[in-house]
Structures are given as structure tokens and as C-alpha cells.
Amino acid sequence: MTIKILNSTVVRSAEAFKADIAIEDGIITKIERKSKTASADLLPEFEADEVIDAKGQYLLPGGIDVHTHFDMPFGGTVTADNFYTGTVAAACGGNTTIIDFAIQNKGETLKQTLDNWRKKSESKAVIDYSFHIALTDVTDNIISEIPDIISQGITSLKLFMAYKGSLMTSDETISKILAESGKLGFLTMIHCENGDEIERLSKELLSNGKTSPFYHALSRPVDAEESAVEHAIKMSSENNGNLYIVHLSSEGGLKHIKKTNSDKKRTFTETCPQYLTLSIDKYTETPNAPLIKGHKGNINLPPEFEGAKYVMSPPLRGKYNLSALWDGIKSGAINAVSSDHCAFNFYDQKTLGLNDFSKIPNGIPGVETRLYLLFNETIKEKHITINKLVDVFATAPAKLFGLYPKKGEINIGADADMVIFNPNKKLHIKRIKLHQDVDYCPFEGYKGKGTISYVIANGNTIVKNNAFCGVSGSGKFLKRNKFDPLCLQASSSK
Ligand code: URP
Ligand code: ZN
Ligand code: ZN
DSSP states (O other), rough: OOEEEEEEEEEEESOOEEEEEEETTTEEEEEEEEEETTOSOOOTTTTOOOEEEEEEEEEEEOOEEEEEEOSSSTTTOSSOHHHHHHHHHHHTEEEEEEEEEEEOTTTTEEEEEEEEHHHHHOOOOOOEEEEEEEEESSOOHHHHHHHEEEEEEEOEEEEESSOOOOBBBOOOOOOHHHHHHHHTTTTEEOOOOOOHHHHHHHHHHHHHOSSSSSHHHHHOOOHHHHHHHHHHHHHHHHOOEEEEEEEEOOOOHHHHHHHTOOOOOOEEEEEHHHHOOGGEEEEEGGOOOOOOTTTTTTOOOOOOOOOOOOGOOOOOOHHHHHHHHHHHHHHTOOOEOOOOOOOEEEEEEGGGGOOOOOOOOOOOOOOTTTHHHHHHHHHHHSSSSSSHHHHIIIIHHHHHHTTTTTSSOOOOTTTEEEEEEEEEEEEEEEGGGOSSSSSSTTTOEEEEEEEEEEEETTTTTEEEEEEEOOOTTOOOOOOOOOTTTTTTTTOOOO
């Protein structure tokens, strides 16, 4: 299959220019720069199977969403999207690679965890994928397995300072893993919230009859994140670790991250679109959408339960945090924006916590809306530039997670993973137009600009005008390179 894309504006993390592009056998083989006003085909000798005139449109690298939860058991249920529906939604949202969390069951070896997640994904994923392993039961045997896991291309492990009684890990274990990450060359991803404090506050609130979703936010205050971020950074620096803080939500946490900026920076951070666009008042909003008639498990819910749609950890914060996080992206203190897509249906899954906020499965859908939200905040609110968008959406994640230069930037020799994005068409986010298999969208009604005309993955068109046209099981498992602490400093654009 060969494709020629004419007249698009190619956007990289450091520049943007008009060019004609050739794609052959899944690889970008030619990039011919042209002046803004030129329109003649600069690759006339290249006869492609498909020619796309992308005049007036952006050519962005395919998104790399390094934080998804597909087919994941959590809180007595399983996430709504599996590896087929989840990766179709990811593709329709302009992503060509995802990295999902393979959760270690208690007593399981890392090999067993990996086999389990490979079975879930193999015949289903429609875009390329990899896994982080989320460690929940660390013994000396598990630690001795890590070199083998790295040799299989799994170069990031996640640990939880929260979810006491299920996923939470002790400081002693976290320190050991951080030390291993520095020695062996992987990233230690940490969920930074103080699990003991959250448990204490939750019990107190529930015993006073404070059971609705709003109290989820009060049970997980900014302080619980801030102190955990500070502590994780301390443990990492004491153990020469490679630290990646997941889903940062607060200015308080960011303050500690900013202090770590230096040439030998080994602390990296992600935030998510929800923490950049939504705030704590979502927990007190009353229903804005009619009940979905005929939906399985449809029941008349109390209006205050609407907030369950936004129950995630960390929770949404006060508005002042939003601008602080945007500033963090601008300054480089925050390196990536991932979705943390962890979808649960409102009517028959979130309702598990109808009488107790602590039983509401944590997480929201977002893999399909990440690009739209980033783009609109870039253009409308001018929070960041289009180059910075590309960086946090694809390039920096590719570098941090061992996928660059094959993925993450439009370069000669790179995989032909890209999005043709029309910045002028109207955008109106509605659940019914999305492909995520979940009964609500937390960004319902969001209006702006920008639609995806094409998504090309490994040289094949898999999305055209919001219609998925790829193939189940066509995504391949990506063996990732070891973590390089200097990865964000190197550049090799062609
Ligand atoms: O609420 C969230 N974020 N659910 C997913 C699990 C996690 O902590 O990333
Ligand atoms: Zn987490
Ligand atoms: Zn997550």
C-alpha cells in the first residue's frame, strides 16, 4: 500500500511546515517541504495507490496514549471497553499507539500477568500497543523477574500509593523498585495519593452519612496528592530512580515537581485532559442529560448521583489548579497528557456505589476525546502552541516510553502513523458520535473546532471522517526500548 499526502501542514514538536509526503509499506519515505503558497505536487514521479489532498489541514503524528485501562477488573466489576472497542475509540480519537496497564493479580508472576494481558489484546487491538505492568504483590522473586520483562520490551512498571487494601504498595517496596529502575533502565510510574489519609477521611465521611459522589472529592484532598508527590520524589532521588508521576491533578503536587528541574532530571510527569478542563463543581451538577431509556440497569437515580460520572482518582480539583497545570505543560514541568481512559457505565457500574462513594468504580472515559480537547484549548484558550500539543500528545510519550524515533514524530524512516486534522470544521462532542463503549461522555456538549479527516496507522487508513475502517487484531505488540533519562533532550528530525 502506498499513500501520497499533498499540501498538509506537518506539525512537529519544534516546527511546522507545508510539505508533500510519501508513504510506502507502512513507512514515511519522503517529506518534500514547500512554500506556503505552492500547490504543485512535489512528488510527481511517485504514483501512489491513494492520493490525499490535505490543503488547509494539519498532519500530526498519531497520538500515543500511554495511560489506558482496557478490560481491567476494578472494584468488583470490569472496565466497559475491551481491547477492540477501546482501540477503535482510540483510533477514532487520533491515536495510533496505546500503552495499557497489565495489573498483577496477587500471587501472580510477571510472566503470568503479561500472558493474561496478551490474551486480552492479541486478536482485538486495532492499533499498536504495549503494556506497563502494575505491581500489586512484590516479592524477591518478582524483583528477580524484572530483567526478563525488560528484555521482552516492557520498560515501565506502575506502583500505587493509594487504593489501600487492594492495589496500594508499601514505601519499602516502592523504594526497592525505584532503585531497580535506576540500575536496570526502566521507568517507575507512581500513582501519588496518600492511601492511609484517604482511608481515614473516607471512613469519617461515611460514618457521618456523607455518602454521595461529592464526598469522593473531599476524601481525596489536594494535600493527599501533594504530600505523596513530595514523598515519591524523595524516595526516587534517595534511590537514584527513574520516576514518572501519573495523572497529576494539582498545583500543590506540581510545586514539588518544579523543584526537581535540573540537567539530571529523572522525574517526569503526566496530566490528563480532565484535570485541564473540568473542575470540582462537576460533583454537584444535577443531571444535564435525560435518562437513557431502555438501558440495561436503568433506574431513577437521585440527582446528586450525577457526580458519579466524574468519580476518578485523583478527583477533579478547584478551578485554580487548571491554569497551574497548563503553565506546568508550557514550562516543561509536565511532559505528557494521557487520557487515563478507565470507562465504567453510569447506569450499571457506577451505581455499585449508589449508597457509598467509596464503592463507585474509579475512572472516566477519555481515549477518544484527548486530541479534540487539547486542540481546542490550544486554539481557543491559547494555553499552549500546536507544537507543544504534538509534544505532549505523541512525541514526548514516544521518547519516555522507548518508542522514538519509530513513533511519535513525522520523520523519514518513521512508522507512517498520522492524523490528518481539519482545524476549521465545527466540533460538538456527543456520546452518540463516539466509539467508546460506555453510556456517557464526561465532556458531553463540548463545542469547538477541529475534526479528524483521516487516521493512518502503519501506512493503512484506519479512520476516515469519524468512521472506523481498520481490522480487528491488526495492531501489533510493541517491544519498547529501555528508558533513557536523557530522552527528552535528544532530537533527530529529518
Ligand atoms: O480513577 C482512575 N484514575 N482510575 C484508573 C486507575 C488509576 O488509578 O489510574
Ligand atoms: Zn492511578
Ligand atoms: Zn489509570
